[in-house]
Amino acid sequence: MxxxxxxxxxxxxxxxxxxxxxxxxxxxxxxxxxxxxxxxxxxxxxxxxxxxxxxxxxxxxxxxxxxxxxxxxxxxxxxxxxxxxxxxxxxxxxxxxxxxxxxxxxxxxxxxxxxxxxxxxxxxxxxxxxxxxxxxxxxxxxxxxxxxxxxxxxxxxxxxxxxxxxxxxxxxxxxxxxxxxxxxxxxxxxxxxxxxxxxxxxxxxxxxxxxxxxxxxxxxxxxxPLITKADGTKFGKTESGTVWLDPVRTSPYAFYQFWLNTADVDVYRFLKYFTFLPVAEIDVLERADEQRQGRPEAQSVLAREVTRLVHGNEGLVAAQRITEALFSDNLSTLSAADFEQLRLDGLPASELPEAASMPATLTQLLTEAGMAPSGKQVKDALARNAVLCNGRPLGWGDNEQPAAVLTPDNALHGRYFVVRLGKKKYHLFYGKAA
RNA sequence: GGAGGGGUUCCCGAGUGGCCAAAGGGAUCAGACUGUAAAUCUGACGCGAAAGCUUCGGUGGUUCGAAUCCACCCCCCUCCA
Missing domain, CATH: 3.40.50.620 (HUPs)
Structure with missing residues:
Protein backbone atom coordinates (compact mmCIF):
# COMPACT_ATOMS: atom_id res chain seq x y z
CA MET A 1 0.00 0.00 0.00
CA PRO A 225 -14.04 13.35 -13.55
CA LEU A 226 -17.31 13.22 -15.35
CA ILE A 227 -16.86 10.83 -18.24
CA THR A 228 -17.26 12.74 -21.45
CA LYS A 229 -17.12 11.89 -25.10
CA ALA A 230 -15.16 13.97 -27.54
CA ASP A 231 -18.20 14.51 -29.73
CA GLY A 232 -20.08 16.08 -26.86
CA THR A 233 -22.89 13.54 -26.68
CA LYS A 234 -23.73 11.96 -23.38
CA PHE A 235 -21.65 9.02 -22.30
CA GLY A 236 -23.45 5.81 -21.46
CA LYS A 237 -26.33 5.91 -23.86
CA THR A 238 -27.02 3.89 -26.94
CA GLU A 239 -29.85 3.96 -29.41
CA SER A 240 -31.73 1.63 -27.09
CA GLY A 241 -31.11 3.73 -24.01
CA THR A 242 -29.01 3.54 -20.91
CA VAL A 243 -26.32 0.91 -20.63
CA TRP A 244 -27.04 -0.98 -17.43
CA LEU A 245 -24.87 -3.27 -15.41
CA ASP A 246 -27.70 -5.75 -14.96
CA PRO A 247 -27.47 -8.41 -17.68
CA VAL A 248 -31.25 -8.64 -17.76
CA ARG A 249 -31.52 -4.98 -18.73
CA THR A 250 -28.47 -4.82 -20.96
CA SER A 251 -27.28 -8.16 -22.26
CA PRO A 252 -23.56 -8.91 -22.15
CA TYR A 253 -23.69 -8.84 -25.94
CA ALA A 254 -25.18 -5.35 -26.05
CA PHE A 255 -22.76 -4.31 -23.34
CA TYR A 256 -19.81 -5.61 -25.33
CA GLN A 257 -21.06 -3.90 -28.45
CA PHE A 258 -21.38 -0.63 -26.58
CA TRP A 259 -17.69 -0.61 -25.74
CA LEU A 260 -16.70 -1.89 -29.13
CA ASN A 261 -18.30 1.16 -30.65
CA THR A 262 -16.21 3.61 -28.67
CA ALA A 263 -14.81 6.41 -30.80
CA ASP A 264 -11.08 6.40 -31.53
CA VAL A 265 -10.58 9.72 -29.77
CA ASP A 266 -12.07 8.36 -26.58
CA VAL A 267 -10.89 4.80 -26.44
CA TYR A 268 -7.44 5.19 -24.86
CA ARG A 269 -8.83 7.46 -22.20
CA PHE A 270 -11.57 4.94 -21.51
CA LEU A 271 -9.05 2.13 -21.23
CA LYS A 272 -7.44 4.08 -18.42
CA TYR A 273 -10.74 4.77 -16.73
CA PHE A 274 -12.43 1.43 -17.07
CA THR A 275 -9.77 -1.24 -17.01
CA PHE A 276 -6.97 -2.33 -14.75
CA LEU A 277 -4.48 -2.53 -17.59
CA PRO A 278 -1.30 -0.67 -16.69
CA VAL A 279 -1.04 2.78 -18.18
CA ALA A 280 2.22 1.87 -19.88
CA GLU A 281 0.52 -1.02 -21.63
CA ILE A 282 -2.26 1.23 -22.84
CA ASP A 283 0.27 3.67 -24.22
CA VAL A 284 1.98 0.90 -26.13
CA LEU A 285 -1.35 -0.13 -27.59
CA GLU A 286 -2.05 3.41 -28.65
CA ARG A 287 1.24 3.70 -30.47
CA ALA A 288 0.71 0.36 -32.15
CA ASP A 289 -2.72 1.44 -33.34
CA GLU A 290 -1.26 4.60 -34.82
CA GLN A 291 0.99 2.50 -37.00
CA ARG A 292 -1.79 0.22 -38.05
CA GLN A 293 -3.80 0.74 -41.16
CA GLY A 294 -7.53 0.71 -40.68
CA ARG A 295 -9.27 -0.37 -37.57
CA PRO A 296 -7.54 0.07 -34.22
CA GLU A 297 -7.31 -2.78 -31.76
CA ALA A 298 -8.07 -0.67 -28.69
CA GLN A 299 -11.84 -0.98 -28.88
CA SER A 300 -11.79 -4.73 -28.77
CA VAL A 301 -9.40 -4.68 -25.84
CA LEU A 302 -11.65 -2.26 -24.03
CA ALA A 303 -14.79 -4.25 -24.78
CA ARG A 304 -13.14 -7.46 -23.69
CA GLU A 305 -11.76 -6.11 -20.43
CA VAL A 306 -14.84 -4.25 -19.29
CA THR A 307 -17.26 -6.99 -20.27
CA ARG A 308 -15.19 -9.46 -18.31
CA LEU A 309 -15.13 -7.17 -15.29
CA VAL A 310 -18.88 -6.72 -15.28
CA HIS A 311 -20.23 -9.98 -16.68
CA GLY A 312 -17.43 -12.40 -15.99
CA ASN A 313 -15.74 -14.68 -18.41
CA GLU A 314 -18.95 -16.44 -19.37
CA GLY A 315 -20.62 -13.19 -20.28
CA LEU A 316 -17.66 -12.20 -22.35
CA VAL A 317 -17.55 -15.48 -24.23
CA ALA A 318 -21.25 -15.24 -24.99
CA ALA A 319 -20.88 -11.69 -26.23
CA GLN A 320 -17.97 -12.59 -28.44
CA ARG A 321 -19.77 -15.63 -29.80
CA ILE A 322 -22.69 -13.51 -30.97
CA THR A 323 -20.48 -10.79 -32.31
CA GLU A 324 -18.42 -13.28 -34.26
CA ALA A 325 -21.50 -14.95 -35.72
CA LEU A 326 -23.21 -11.76 -36.80
CA PHE A 327 -20.43 -9.58 -38.00
CA SER A 328 -18.40 -12.07 -39.94
CA ASP A 329 -21.03 -13.03 -42.49
CA ASN A 330 -20.90 -16.71 -41.80
CA LEU A 331 -24.46 -17.24 -40.73
CA SER A 332 -24.78 -20.25 -42.98
CA THR A 333 -22.05 -22.07 -41.12
CA LEU A 334 -23.98 -21.97 -37.87
CA SER A 335 -25.75 -25.10 -36.69
CA ALA A 336 -29.23 -25.19 -35.22
CA ALA A 337 -27.61 -25.62 -31.83
CA ASP A 338 -25.57 -22.51 -32.45
CA PHE A 339 -28.72 -20.50 -33.01
CA GLU A 340 -30.20 -21.77 -29.79
CA GLN A 341 -27.03 -20.75 -28.03
CA LEU A 342 -27.16 -17.25 -29.52
CA ARG A 343 -30.64 -16.92 -28.17
CA LEU A 344 -29.53 -17.95 -24.71
CA ASP A 345 -26.54 -15.65 -24.97
CA GLY A 346 -28.77 -12.66 -25.30
CA LEU A 347 -29.16 -12.02 -28.99
CA PRO A 348 -32.51 -10.28 -29.23
CA ALA A 349 -34.95 -12.89 -30.45
CA SER A 350 -38.61 -13.54 -30.84
CA GLU A 351 -40.82 -16.35 -31.96
CA LEU A 352 -42.34 -16.01 -35.37
CA PRO A 353 -46.12 -16.17 -35.47
CA GLU A 354 -47.78 -18.91 -37.52
CA ALA A 355 -48.23 -17.98 -41.15
CA ALA A 356 -51.94 -17.52 -40.50
CA SER A 357 -51.47 -14.93 -37.78
CA MET A 358 -48.52 -13.19 -39.35
CA PRO A 359 -48.76 -9.37 -39.21
CA ALA A 360 -49.80 -7.79 -42.48
CA THR A 361 -46.53 -5.97 -42.95
CA LEU A 362 -42.85 -6.33 -42.24
CA THR A 363 -42.82 -2.89 -40.67
CA GLN A 364 -45.26 -4.17 -38.11
CA LEU A 365 -43.35 -7.36 -37.48
CA LEU A 366 -40.01 -5.67 -36.98
CA THR A 367 -41.45 -2.87 -34.90
CA GLU A 368 -43.17 -5.31 -32.62
CA ALA A 369 -39.92 -7.19 -32.25
CA GLY A 370 -38.37 -3.97 -31.01
CA MET A 371 -36.01 -3.49 -33.92
CA ALA A 372 -37.27 0.03 -34.53
CA PRO A 373 -39.46 2.41 -32.59
CA SER A 374 -41.75 3.09 -35.51
CA GLY A 375 -42.74 1.62 -38.82
CA LYS A 376 -41.48 4.75 -40.51
CA GLN A 377 -37.92 3.80 -39.75
CA VAL A 378 -38.39 0.31 -41.08
CA LYS A 379 -40.01 1.75 -44.16
CA ASP A 380 -37.05 4.04 -44.67
CA ALA A 381 -34.65 1.16 -44.24
CA LEU A 382 -36.58 -1.11 -46.61
CA ALA A 383 -36.57 1.59 -49.24
CA ARG A 384 -32.80 1.78 -48.99
CA ASN A 385 -32.17 -1.94 -48.97
CA ALA A 386 -31.02 -1.74 -45.40
CA VAL A 387 -33.03 -4.69 -44.18
CA LEU A 388 -31.47 -8.08 -44.65
CA CYS A 389 -32.98 -11.43 -43.93
CA ASN A 390 -30.38 -14.16 -43.61
CA GLY A 391 -28.09 -11.98 -45.65
CA ARG A 392 -30.58 -11.32 -48.43
CA PRO A 393 -31.73 -7.71 -48.85
CA LEU A 394 -35.45 -7.09 -48.60
CA GLY A 395 -37.11 -4.31 -50.50
CA TRP A 396 -40.11 -2.09 -50.05
CA GLY A 397 -42.06 -4.51 -52.22
CA ASP A 398 -41.64 -7.22 -49.63
CA ASN A 399 -43.30 -5.17 -46.95
CA GLU A 400 -46.81 -6.41 -47.48
CA GLN A 401 -46.06 -10.10 -47.65
CA PRO A 402 -44.03 -11.10 -44.63
CA ALA A 403 -45.43 -14.58 -44.83
CA ALA A 404 -43.99 -14.97 -48.31
CA VAL A 405 -40.57 -13.84 -47.19
CA LEU A 406 -40.27 -15.71 -43.94
CA THR A 407 -40.98 -19.15 -45.27
CA PRO A 408 -39.32 -22.34 -44.11
CA ASP A 409 -37.62 -22.50 -47.51
CA ASN A 410 -35.79 -19.28 -46.81
CA ALA A 411 -35.03 -20.16 -43.22
CA LEU A 412 -31.80 -21.55 -41.90
CA HIS A 413 -32.35 -25.03 -40.54
CA GLY A 414 -35.99 -24.66 -41.47
CA ARG A 415 -36.81 -22.14 -38.78
CA TYR A 416 -34.24 -19.42 -38.16
CA PHE A 417 -34.15 -15.94 -39.64
CA VAL A 418 -31.53 -13.43 -38.70
CA VAL A 419 -32.88 -10.05 -39.66
CA ARG A 420 -30.52 -7.14 -39.82
CA LEU A 421 -31.70 -3.56 -39.89
CA GLY A 422 -29.06 -1.04 -40.72
CA LYS A 423 -25.53 -1.98 -39.92
CA LYS A 424 -25.73 -3.16 -36.38
CA LYS A 425 -29.21 -4.08 -35.35
CA TYR A 426 -29.80 -7.78 -35.41
CA HIS A 427 -32.77 -9.83 -34.39
CA LEU A 428 -33.32 -13.54 -34.46
CA PHE A 429 -36.74 -14.78 -35.47
CA TYR A 430 -37.44 -18.43 -34.94
CA GLY A 431 -40.31 -20.56 -36.09
CA LYS A 432 -41.81 -23.47 -34.23
CA ALA A 433 -39.55 -26.48 -33.98
CA ALA A 434 -40.34 -28.97 -36.67
C1' G B 1 -52.85 35.72 0.23
C1' G B 2 -51.36 39.76 -3.72
C1' A B 3 -48.91 41.09 -8.52
C1' G B 4 -46.60 39.38 -12.78
C1' G B 5 -44.51 35.57 -16.21
C1' G B 6 -45.02 30.71 -18.24
C1' G B 7 -46.72 25.34 -19.75
C1' U B 8 -45.89 23.64 -27.97
C1' U B 9 -44.17 17.34 -31.00
C1' C B 10 -37.56 13.39 -27.32
C1' C B 11 -34.91 18.32 -25.75
C1' C B 12 -34.29 23.63 -26.74
C1' G B 13 -37.33 26.93 -29.15
C1' A B 14 -40.68 29.63 -33.17
C1' G B 15 -45.76 30.07 -34.09
C1' U B 16 -50.84 34.15 -31.56
C1' G B 17 -57.79 32.25 -36.20
C1' G B 18 -57.25 29.10 -41.99
C1' C B 19 -51.35 28.23 -46.29
C1' C B 20 -49.81 24.04 -39.20
C1' A B 21 -48.41 17.51 -38.16
C1' A B 22 -46.76 22.81 -36.57
C1' A B 23 -40.22 27.12 -38.59
C1' G B 24 -35.18 26.48 -36.83
C1' G B 25 -31.46 23.91 -33.96
C1' G B 26 -29.98 19.58 -31.16
C1' A B 27 -30.59 14.44 -30.36
C1' U B 28 -32.03 10.03 -32.89
C1' C B 29 -32.62 6.47 -37.22
C1' A B 30 -31.23 5.05 -42.33
C1' G B 31 -28.03 5.63 -46.95
C1' A B 32 -23.19 7.04 -49.35
C1' C B 33 -17.95 7.09 -47.71
C1' U B 34 -15.45 3.79 -44.02
C1' G B 35 -13.03 0.33 -39.79
C1' U B 36 -19.76 -2.32 -36.72
C1' A B 37 -15.04 4.61 -36.40
C1' A B 38 -14.66 10.25 -36.94
C1' A B 39 -15.72 14.17 -40.30
C1' U B 40 -18.82 15.22 -44.46
C1' C B 41 -23.02 14.84 -47.76
C1' U B 42 -28.20 12.83 -48.44
C1' G B 43 -32.90 11.15 -46.62
C1' A B 44 -36.31 10.22 -42.47
C1' C B 45 -37.96 12.02 -37.96
C1' G B 46 -46.59 12.11 -34.18
C1' C B 47 -49.06 7.11 -35.50
C1' G B 48 -50.36 4.12 -39.80
C1' A B 49 -48.57 -0.37 -45.52
C1' A B 50 -52.28 2.91 -47.10
C1' A B 51 -56.87 5.25 -46.68
C1' G B 52 -56.66 7.91 -42.76
C1' C B 53 -56.19 8.97 -37.49
C1' U B 54 -54.39 11.59 -33.04
C1' U B 55 -51.31 16.24 -31.10
C1' C B 56 -49.68 22.08 -28.91
C1' G B 57 -51.04 21.49 -19.64
C1' G B 58 -56.70 19.87 -18.60
C1' U B 59 -62.00 20.54 -19.38
C1' G B 60 -65.74 23.07 -21.64
C1' G B 61 -67.11 27.07 -25.11
C1' U B 62 -67.00 30.77 -29.48
C1' U B 63 -66.23 29.91 -34.85
C1' C B 64 -67.44 27.20 -41.28
C1' G B 65 -62.41 26.63 -39.09
C1' A B 66 -58.39 27.06 -32.84
C1' A B 67 -51.75 25.61 -30.79
C1' U B 68 -53.69 30.50 -31.63
C1' C B 69 -59.99 33.74 -29.01
C1' C B 70 -63.20 33.10 -24.20
C1' A B 71 -64.31 30.61 -19.24
C1' C B 72 -62.93 27.58 -15.43
C1' C B 73 -59.26 24.28 -13.53
C1' C B 74 -54.19 22.05 -12.78
C1' C B 75 -48.87 22.73 -12.62
C1' C B 76 -44.17 25.76 -12.70
C1' C B 77 -41.34 30.29 -12.00
C1' U B 78 -40.36 35.49 -10.21
C1' C B 79 -41.38 39.47 -6.91
C1' C B 80 -44.29 41.21 -2.70
C1' A B 81 -46.95 39.98 2.04
Missing part, protein backbone atom coordinates in the same frame (compact mmCIF):
# COMPACT_ATOMS: atom_id res chain seq x y z
CA UNK A 2 1.42 3.28 -0.97
CA UNK A 3 0.68 6.61 -2.49
CA UNK A 4 1.95 5.02 -5.67
CA UNK A 5 -1.76 4.42 -6.02
CA UNK A 6 -2.37 8.14 -6.29
CA UNK A 7 0.32 8.45 -8.91
CA UNK A 8 -1.34 5.76 -10.96
CA UNK A 9 -4.77 7.33 -10.53
CA UNK A 10 -3.42 10.65 -11.72
CA UNK A 11 -1.81 9.02 -14.73
CA UNK A 12 -5.20 7.57 -15.55
CA UNK A 13 -6.85 10.93 -15.26
CA UNK A 14 -9.09 9.58 -12.54
CA UNK A 15 -8.58 12.34 -10.04
CA UNK A 16 -10.58 15.46 -10.60
CA UNK A 17 -10.55 17.17 -7.23
CA UNK A 18 -8.99 16.32 -3.91
CA UNK A 19 -9.69 17.62 -0.45
CA UNK A 20 -6.72 17.40 1.88
CA UNK A 21 -4.38 16.72 -1.01
CA UNK A 22 -1.20 17.54 0.92
CA UNK A 23 -1.73 15.01 3.67
CA UNK A 24 -3.51 12.40 1.61
CA UNK A 25 -0.46 10.48 0.28
CA UNK A 26 1.03 10.23 3.71
CA UNK A 27 -2.24 9.15 5.20
CA UNK A 28 -2.66 6.43 2.59
CA UNK A 29 0.86 5.20 3.17
CA UNK A 30 0.28 4.96 6.88
CA UNK A 31 -1.62 1.68 6.90
CA UNK A 32 -4.84 0.02 5.85
CA UNK A 33 -7.22 2.90 5.36
CA UNK A 34 -10.97 2.79 5.09
CA UNK A 35 -12.78 4.65 2.35
CA UNK A 36 -16.30 4.76 1.04
CA UNK A 37 -18.41 5.55 -1.94
CA UNK A 38 -22.16 5.81 -1.97
CA UNK A 39 -24.59 4.43 -4.54
CA UNK A 40 -28.17 5.60 -4.38
CA UNK A 41 -30.95 3.31 -5.55
CA UNK A 42 -32.57 5.28 -8.34
CA UNK A 43 -33.48 2.14 -10.27
CA UNK A 44 -33.19 -1.59 -9.76
CA UNK A 45 -29.77 -1.57 -11.35
CA UNK A 46 -26.76 0.69 -11.58
CA UNK A 47 -25.63 1.79 -15.01
CA UNK A 48 -22.19 2.30 -16.39
CA UNK A 49 -22.09 5.77 -14.90
CA UNK A 50 -21.36 4.04 -11.61
CA UNK A 51 -18.63 1.92 -13.06
CA UNK A 52 -15.78 4.35 -12.49
CA UNK A 53 -16.48 4.75 -8.77
CA UNK A 54 -17.05 1.01 -8.39
CA UNK A 55 -13.73 0.22 -10.03
CA UNK A 56 -12.16 2.96 -7.97
CA UNK A 57 -13.15 1.16 -4.78
CA UNK A 58 -11.50 -1.90 -6.18
CA UNK A 59 -8.36 0.02 -7.10
CA UNK A 60 -8.04 1.13 -3.51
CA UNK A 61 -8.67 -2.36 -2.29
CA UNK A 62 -6.03 -3.78 -4.59
CA UNK A 63 -3.69 -1.21 -3.08
CA UNK A 64 -4.42 -2.67 0.34
CA UNK A 65 -7.20 -0.47 1.64
CA UNK A 66 -10.63 -1.31 2.93
CA UNK A 67 -13.58 -0.22 0.80
CA UNK A 68 -17.05 0.43 2.14
CA UNK A 69 -19.76 0.36 -0.47
CA UNK A 70 -22.64 2.39 0.82
CA UNK A 71 -26.07 1.71 -0.56
CA UNK A 72 -28.27 4.74 -0.05
CA UNK A 73 -31.41 3.28 1.45
CA UNK A 74 -31.97 6.62 3.17
CA UNK A 75 -30.59 9.10 0.66
CA UNK A 76 -32.45 7.24 -2.07
CA UNK A 77 -35.67 8.21 -0.34
CA UNK A 78 -34.79 11.88 -0.65
CA UNK A 79 -33.07 12.28 -4.02
CA UNK A 80 -29.81 14.04 -4.72
CA UNK A 81 -30.40 17.46 -6.32
CA UNK A 82 -26.75 17.88 -7.32
CA UNK A 83 -26.61 19.30 -10.84
CA UNK A 84 -30.08 18.00 -11.53
CA UNK A 85 -32.14 20.43 -13.52
CA UNK A 86 -35.41 19.39 -11.97
CA UNK A 87 -36.93 18.13 -8.80
CA UNK A 88 -37.27 14.39 -8.87
CA UNK A 89 -40.27 12.24 -8.30
CA UNK A 90 -40.18 10.40 -5.00
CA UNK A 91 -40.51 6.65 -5.06
CA UNK A 92 -42.23 4.68 -2.36
CA UNK A 93 -40.17 3.23 0.50
CA UNK A 94 -41.16 -0.28 -0.59
CA UNK A 95 -39.87 0.24 -4.10
CA UNK A 96 -36.63 1.72 -2.86
CA UNK A 97 -36.12 -1.10 -0.40
CA UNK A 98 -36.39 -3.52 -3.31
CA UNK A 99 -33.85 -1.57 -5.29
CA UNK A 100 -31.51 -1.44 -2.34
CA UNK A 101 -31.38 -5.23 -2.31
CA UNK A 102 -30.60 -5.41 -6.00
CA UNK A 103 -27.93 -2.75 -5.83
CA UNK A 104 -26.32 -4.29 -2.81
CA UNK A 105 -25.80 -7.48 -4.78
CA UNK A 106 -24.56 -5.65 -7.80
CA UNK A 107 -22.07 -3.58 -5.90
CA UNK A 108 -20.81 -6.65 -4.13
CA UNK A 109 -19.46 -8.09 -7.34
CA UNK A 110 -16.82 -5.44 -7.63
CA UNK A 111 -15.10 -5.71 -4.30
CA UNK A 112 -13.54 -8.53 -2.37
CA UNK A 113 -15.07 -9.59 0.94
CA UNK A 114 -12.30 -11.94 1.76
CA UNK A 115 -9.22 -9.79 1.84
CA UNK A 116 -8.21 -9.88 5.46
CA UNK A 117 -8.02 -6.43 6.97
CA UNK A 118 -8.96 -4.92 3.65
CA UNK A 119 -12.16 -6.93 3.31
CA UNK A 120 -14.98 -4.88 1.88
CA UNK A 121 -18.17 -4.07 3.74
CA UNK A 122 -21.53 -3.06 2.33
CA UNK A 123 -23.40 -0.58 4.48
CA UNK A 124 -26.79 1.08 4.23
CA UNK A 125 -27.29 4.60 5.50
CA UNK A 126 -30.85 3.77 6.44
CA UNK A 127 -29.32 1.96 9.42
CA UNK A 128 -28.29 5.15 11.16
CA UNK A 129 -30.97 7.52 9.92
CA UNK A 130 -34.12 5.44 10.24
CA UNK A 131 -34.49 5.93 13.96
CA UNK A 132 -33.24 9.46 14.25
CA UNK A 133 -36.00 11.90 15.15
CA UNK A 134 -36.42 15.29 13.56
CA UNK A 135 -35.41 17.31 16.56
CA UNK A 136 -32.21 15.39 17.06
CA UNK A 137 -31.43 15.80 13.41
CA UNK A 138 -32.06 19.51 13.46
CA UNK A 139 -30.21 20.16 16.71
CA UNK A 140 -27.25 17.82 16.41
CA UNK A 141 -26.68 17.78 12.69
CA UNK A 142 -28.47 20.69 11.10
CA UNK A 143 -26.95 23.18 13.49
CA UNK A 144 -23.56 22.61 11.88
CA UNK A 145 -24.74 23.73 8.49
CA UNK A 146 -25.00 27.26 7.28
CA UNK A 147 -27.76 27.78 4.78
CA UNK A 148 -25.76 30.68 3.43
CA UNK A 149 -22.99 28.25 2.56
CA UNK A 150 -25.36 25.61 1.27
CA UNK A 151 -27.03 27.82 -1.27
CA UNK A 152 -23.63 28.85 -2.56
CA UNK A 153 -22.79 25.30 -3.58
CA UNK A 154 -22.40 25.00 -7.28
CA UNK A 155 -24.37 21.75 -7.28
CA UNK A 156 -27.62 23.43 -6.30
CA UNK A 157 -26.96 26.89 -7.61
CA UNK A 158 -28.79 26.46 -10.85
CA UNK A 159 -31.80 25.15 -8.97
CA UNK A 160 -31.77 28.19 -6.76
CA UNK A 161 -30.99 30.81 -9.34
CA UNK A 162 -32.36 29.49 -12.54
CA UNK A 163 -35.79 30.47 -13.63
CA UNK A 164 -38.09 27.58 -14.44
CA UNK A 165 -37.05 25.24 -11.66
CA UNK A 166 -36.85 25.35 -7.94
CA UNK A 167 -35.76 23.04 -5.20
CA UNK A 168 -37.81 21.57 -2.40
CA UNK A 169 -36.62 21.65 1.16
CA UNK A 170 -36.46 17.87 0.99
CA UNK A 171 -33.90 17.79 -1.77
CA UNK A 172 -32.08 20.73 -0.33
CA UNK A 173 -31.53 18.68 2.81
CA UNK A 174 -29.91 15.85 0.88
CA UNK A 175 -26.48 17.37 1.31
CA UNK A 176 -26.86 17.23 5.07
CA UNK A 177 -27.87 13.59 4.99
CA UNK A 178 -24.91 12.57 2.90
CA UNK A 179 -22.59 14.64 5.04
CA UNK A 180 -23.91 12.85 8.05
CA UNK A 181 -23.12 9.53 6.41
CA UNK A 182 -19.50 10.44 6.10
CA UNK A 183 -19.31 11.67 9.69
CA UNK A 184 -21.03 8.52 10.89
CA UNK A 185 -18.76 6.23 8.91
CA UNK A 186 -15.73 8.04 10.22
CA UNK A 187 -16.96 7.28 13.69
CA UNK A 188 -18.13 3.71 13.11
CA UNK A 189 -15.40 2.44 10.83
CA UNK A 190 -12.69 5.03 11.02
CA UNK A 191 -13.52 5.80 7.42
CA UNK A 192 -11.27 8.65 6.34
CA UNK A 193 -11.90 9.06 2.64
CA UNK A 194 -14.94 9.50 0.48
CA UNK A 195 -14.76 9.15 -3.25
CA UNK A 196 -17.39 10.00 -5.81
CA UNK A 197 -18.12 11.60 -9.13
CA UNK A 198 -17.27 15.24 -9.59
CA UNK A 199 -20.92 16.08 -9.04
CA UNK A 200 -20.47 14.86 -5.49
CA UNK A 201 -17.86 17.42 -4.53
CA UNK A 202 -20.27 19.60 -2.61
CA UNK A 203 -21.68 16.67 -0.70
CA UNK A 204 -18.23 15.32 0.07
CA UNK A 205 -16.81 18.57 1.39
CA UNK A 206 -19.95 18.96 3.45
CA UNK A 207 -19.17 15.62 5.04
CA UNK A 208 -15.57 16.54 5.67
CA UNK A 209 -16.66 19.62 7.59
CA UNK A 210 -19.26 17.73 9.54
CA UNK A 211 -16.92 14.91 10.55
CA UNK A 212 -14.56 17.48 11.95
CA UNK A 213 -17.24 19.44 13.75
CA UNK A 214 -19.07 16.50 15.24
CA UNK A 215 -16.23 14.17 16.03
CA UNK A 216 -13.03 16.08 15.40
CA UNK A 217 -12.15 13.58 12.68
CA UNK A 218 -9.86 14.65 9.87
CA UNK A 219 -11.13 13.03 6.70
CA UNK A 220 -10.42 13.36 3.00
CA UNK A 221 -12.24 13.47 -0.29
CA UNK A 222 -11.53 12.63 -3.89
CA UNK A 223 -13.66 13.08 -6.93
CA UNK A 224 -13.44 11.50 -10.32
Missing amino acids: SSALLTDLRARGLIFQAAGEEQLPEWLDGGVRTLYCGFDPTADSLHIGSLVPLLMLRRFQLAGHRPLALVGGATGLIGDPSFKAQERQLNTPEVIAGWVDKIRQQVSRFVDFDAGEASAIVVNNLDWTRDMDVLTFLRDVGKHFSVNAMIQKESVKQRIEREGSGISFTEFTYMILQSYDFAELSKRYGCGLQIGGSDQWGNITGGIDLARRMYGNQVYGLTM
